Amino acid sequence: MASIDLDKMLLKIKSTQWSLSDIDWDAPGAELITEEQWPKLKEFMADLMWIEHVGARAFAAMSKKAPNDTLKEIYSYFHAEEQRHANAEMALMKRWGMLDGDEIPEPNINLRLVIEWLDRYADEMPVYVLGTVVPMLEIALDGALCKFLLDTVDDPVCHQAFEKINDDESRHLGVGFSVMEMQGHGATYIKTVKMLAPLLDPRLLLGMASYAPLLNKMRDNIVALGLPEEKLYAAMEKFDKIGGRTADGRANPWFQIIRQHAKLVVNRSNRLYHTPVDALVRLTGHIPKRVLPAVPSWVKELTYRPAA
Amino acid sequence: MSTDTDTVKPRRSPDKKAAAKKTAATKKAPANAGAGRKKAAARSKPVAQQVAARCEVLIIGAGFAGLGAAIRLRQQGIEDVIILERAGEVGGTWRDNTYPGAACDIPSNLYSFSFAQNPDWSRSFSGGPEILKYVHYLTDTYHLRPLIRFHENVASLSYDETRGVWRAVTGDKIFEGRSVIMAQGPLSNASLPDMPGIQTYQGHKIHSAMWDHDYDFTDKRVAVIGTGASGIQIIPELVKKAGFVKVFQRTPGWVLPRPDFQTPAWNRGLFRRFPASQDAMRKALFMFHESMALGIIWNSPLTRLIERIGKAHLRLQVKDRWLRRQLTPDFRIGCKRVLMSSDYYPALQKDNCKLITWPIARLSEKGIRTVEGIEHQFDCIVFATGFDVSHSGTPFPVSGIDGRQLNDEWSRGAQAYKSINVSGYPNLFMTFGPNSGPGHNSALVYMESQIDYAVRGIQALRDGNLKALNVKPDVQVAHNQAIQKRLAKTNWNSGCKSWYLTEDGFNATMYPGFATQFAKQMADLDLNDYELITAD
Numbered sequence: 001m002a003s004i005d006l007d008k009m010l011l012k013i014k015s016t017q018w019s020l021s022d023i024d025w026d027a028p029g030a031e032l033i034t035e036e037q038w039p040k041l042k043e044f045m046a047d048l049m050w051i052e053h054v055g056a057r058a059f060a061a062m063s064k065k066a067p068n069d070t071l072k073e074i075y076s077y078f079h080a081e082e083q084r085h086a087n088a089e090m091a092l093m094k095r096w097g098m099l100d101g102d103e104i105p106e107p108n109i110n111l112r113l114v115i116e117w118l119d120r121y122a123d124e125m126p127v128y129v130l131g132t133v134v135p136m137l138e139i140a141l142d143g144a145l146c147k148f149l150l151d152t153v154d155d156p157v158c159h160q161a162f163e164k165i166n167d168d169e170s171r172h173l174g175v176g177f178s179v180m181e182m183q184g185h186g187a188t189y190i191k192t193v194k195m196l197a198p199l200l201d202p203r204l205l206l207g208m209a210s211y212a213p214l215l216n217k218m219r220d221n222i223v224a225l226g227l228p229e230e231k232l233y234a235a236m237e238k239f240d241k242i243g244g245r246t247a248d249g250r251a252n253p254w255f256q257i258i259r260q261h262a263k264l265v266v267n268r269s270n271r272l273y274h275t276p277v278d279a280l281v282r283l284t285g286h287i288p289k290r291v292l293p294a295v296p297s298w299v300k301e302l303t304y305r306p307a308a
Numbered sequence: 309m310s311t312d313t314d315t316v317k318p319r320r321s322p323d324k325k326a327a328a329k330k331t332a333a334t335k336k337a338p339a340n341a342g343a344g345r346k347k348a349a350a351r352s353k354p355v356a357q358q359v360a361a362r363c364e365v366l367i368i369g370a371g372f373a374g375l376g377a378a379i380r381l382r383q384q385g386i387e388d389v390i391i392l393e394r395a396g397e398v399g400g401t402w403r404d405n406t407y408p409g410a411a412c413d414i415p416s417n418l419y420s421f422s423f424a425q426n427p428d429w430s431r432s433f434s435g436g437p438e439i440l441k442y443v444h445y446l447t448d449t450y451h452l453r454p455l456i457r458f459h460e461n462v463a464s465l466s467y468d469e470t471r472g473v474w475r476a477v478t479g480d481k482i483f484e485g486r487s488v489i490m491a492q493g494p495l496s497n498a499s500l501p502d503m504p505g506i507q508t509y510q511g512h513k514i515h516s517a518m519w520d521h522d523y524d525f526t527d528k529r530v531a532v533i534g535t536g537a538s539g540i541q542i543i544p545e546l547v548k549k550a551g552f553v554k555v556f557q558r559t560p561g562w563v564l565p566r567p568d569f570q571t572p573a574w575n576r577g578l579f580r581r582f583p584a585s586q587d588a589m590r591k592a593l594f595m596f597h598e599s600m601a602l603g604i605i606w607n608s609p610l611t612r613l614i615e616r617i618g619k620a621h622l623r624l625q626v627k628d629r630w631l632r633r634q635l636t637p638d639f640r641i642g643c644k645r646v647l648m649s650s651d652y653y654p655a656l657q658k659d660n661c662k663l664i665t666w667p668i669a670r671l672s673e674k675g676i677r678t679v680e681g682i683e684h685q686f687d688c689i690v691f692a693t694g695f696d697v698s699h700s701g702t703p704f705p706v707s708g709i710d711g712r713q714l715n716d717e718w719s720r721g722a723q724a725y726k727s728i729n730v731s732g733y734p735n736l737f738m739t740f741g742p743n744s745g746p747g748h749n750s751a752l753v754y755m756e757s758q759i760d761y762a763v764r765g766i767q768a769l770r771d772g773n774l775k776a777l778n779v780k781p782d783v784q785v786a787h788n789q790a791i792q793k794r795l796a797k798t799n800w801n802s803g804c805k806s807w808y809l810t811e812d813g814f815n816a817t818m819y820p821g822f823a824t825q826f827a828k829q830m831a832d833l834d835l836n837d838y839e840l841i842t843a844d
Contacts, residue, residue: 017669017670017677017679019669019677019681019682019683020681020682020683021683064638069805073667076667077667080666080667080678080679080680081679081680083666083681084679084680084681084682087680087681088681119629119630123633296629296630297629297630298630301680305682306681306682306683307674307675307682307683307684308682308683308684308685
């Protein structure tokens with residue numbers, strides 16, 4: 001598949017905007033959430049919302065680093081769109097009575113670490129690192145989680161909201177994979193080395209140390225919710241399939257790294273990977289909240305209210 | 309037609325007395341300027357033979373440039389001048405831009421004419437009302453009012469080659485002049501931006517250049533769209549009064565501190581008693597701004613230094629890391645206009661103010677919908693979205709020799725000789741024509757050199773008993789090649805999008821050099837550069 005025309009994509013993005021007020025959040029159907037579902041769904045939605053929010057911050061970093069004006073503007077839209085998804089998900093939580101007053105649900109500790117990392121280092125990261133990690137997060141977490149949600153929740157308003165969210169996400173992925181191919185295009189040995197050079201950067205290693213437990217933690221959460229973890233893995237394999245559909249895509253060393261990592265995540269029998277990462281998940285679970293610095297102010301931008 | 313109308317008598321020499329007497333122009337503001345313009349353009353064909361007045365020099369616009377030109381012409385003994393002004397008052401930019409906080413970001417001692425200095429500036433950077441007062445002072449001191457025809461909005465300008473006169477058609481009159489000084493201003497037209505849904509918004513709309521002084525902002529929810537030179541001046545004032553202000557920013561600019569302070573009384577006294585001291589002050593300010601060119605116009609170590617000052621200013625004034633990130637520019641300083649404010653950043657952090665950097669999706673009935681899915685609702689939206697800058701045309705049709713149209717010739721970017729003359733349009737002088745914009749120094753310094761060049765041209769017509777001065781096309785081409793070559797190395801052409809550039813990235817706006825170089829370029833009028841058409 002040829003790369004998409006980014007200028008046309010930008011026009012498409014601009015012409016397909018929607019806002020929270022396009023959805024009637026008080027429409028009937030909220031009662032379709034069963035009592036049994038409710039507590040699990042609450043936790044699940046909080047995670048999902050935070051993942052969107054984290055994705056938003058990553059796009060903000062990519063917008064700063066984008067190699068051209070069109071991509072810069074596209075990423076600034078994606079930044080806002082991910083925030084819109086988080087807002088819409090928060091509105092669903094509000095609808096289902098899952099918000100404690102106006103409080104934004106607390107992010108879990110692994111997300112909290114990722115937020116901290118993003119806030120400190122994301123802007124310094126080369127665009128191709130985030131440009132590969134973000135599609136992975138989107139496809140794995142968004143894709144698998146949203147699918148699970150629609151399979152289990154009957155509320156029509158939820159379906160209405162996710163139809164819009166999924167439309168946005170398909171554009172995000174389209175651009176994401178296209179950019180990965182652009183970066184892999186004609187990758188020479190020197191270019192590969194340059195692209196991999198950030199691996200020596202301790203800031204990136206720190207990022208990976210937050211990313212790996214996040215995936216395992218989300219896997220655990222999904223299992224706790226009764227979703228077969230294979231669904232998550234199926235989504236992650238999609239990354240491999242689409243990202244590797246062209247020679248350019250395969251030539252992108254970061255695609256190869258993330259893909260290899262995904263294989264590790266999927267292979268539960270690989271103890272060499274899972275034992276330390278699971279330990280990390282447990283370990284991070286013990287980090288007391290008070291040792292973490294205050295959340296950055298962009299975190300407080302979330303709202304479930306369609307109008308402000 | 310009014311009583312001062314007379315009919316065309318070809319090749320009639322200008323009648324000075326008549327011109328001086330012709331002061332009582334009928335006041336008739338065009339109800340709809342746009343429609344009036346079209347109608348008048350249609351009438352500009354040589355069918356209407358009624359001429360309201362003719363003169364030696366026709367000046368379009370009674371702002372700083374037009375008034376300054378009239379003063380300098382008169383100082384050279386050229387008295388037969390008519391100024392056509394579309395509004396009912398003098399002042400141009402400073403008459404129109406009366407939004408709260410309007411001020412100049414060049415120190416007043418430099419943002420004034422060297423030949424008419426004002427010892428009484430109350431502040432180092434005076435506000436709009438005081439600058440407008442200075443314009444009125446110029447008008448009255450130099451007795452310019454009798455020259456001005458108010459409410460005459462020029463709809464078209466055409467050159468009659470046979471007679472060697474320019475003919476300006478306004479709403480319902482024709483004015484003729486041997487020479488024309490176009491002083492209508494580069495930033496004189498403003499309109500609401502073409503944003504999706506702008507017509508659906510039902511609340512109050514205000515454009516910064518057409519401020520609604522009757523609107524009471526007290527306790528209102530207000531949006532300000534735009535954070536350019538006007539926006540950053542309006543926001544601190546609105547925050548003082550409005551209930552809540554949301555600022556919509558697309559691109560953060562570089563903001564440098566503005567050392568604005570009250571002029572002490574002794575200082576004013578000193579300037580009044582010893583004008584040489586004010587001259588010295590002006591020269592010092594001039595040299596300081598000139599040195600800034602090294603960092604602002606070209607990429608140099610000074611650029612990094614000025615950027616560091618900008619960043620330090622941001623860090624000192626904004627503590628929150630995310631807000632600081634939102635306000636950090638991602639282009640080289642100088643590429644877009646550098647902003648000067650010490651109270652913009654603090655205003656943004658007031659409890660009743662919030663910076664919104666989400667892209668705007670559309671305007672809705674009640675407010676602004678941004679891409680994060682939220683509708684921000686407002687009582688009033690202030691558009692600080694700048695001016696309609698035309699890089700490839702003139703605000704009204706200008707036709708020259710053989711009916712050539714300046715808009716056509718400029719469709720791929722405006723070009724002139726030394727910013728002031730265009731080949732094929734004899735005796736037409738422009739102020740702030742192509743490539744005359746300063747990025748680092750006072751516009752009035754540039755304006756003075758342009759005015760004096762025009763005056764020299766008009767003087768040459770007189771002295772040589774010439775019908776016309778027409779710049780040679782090859783001279784103009786050579787000039788522009790050199791200018792564009794120099795522009796390629798400047799920060800303006802370093803990749804950011806700004807109003808200095810056309811859609812295609814052509815820079816027809818800025819002058820690539822020091823103000824001193826520009827003054828040198830304008831200092832001599834070489835008649836060898838012109839075709840001289842002698843009077844019959």
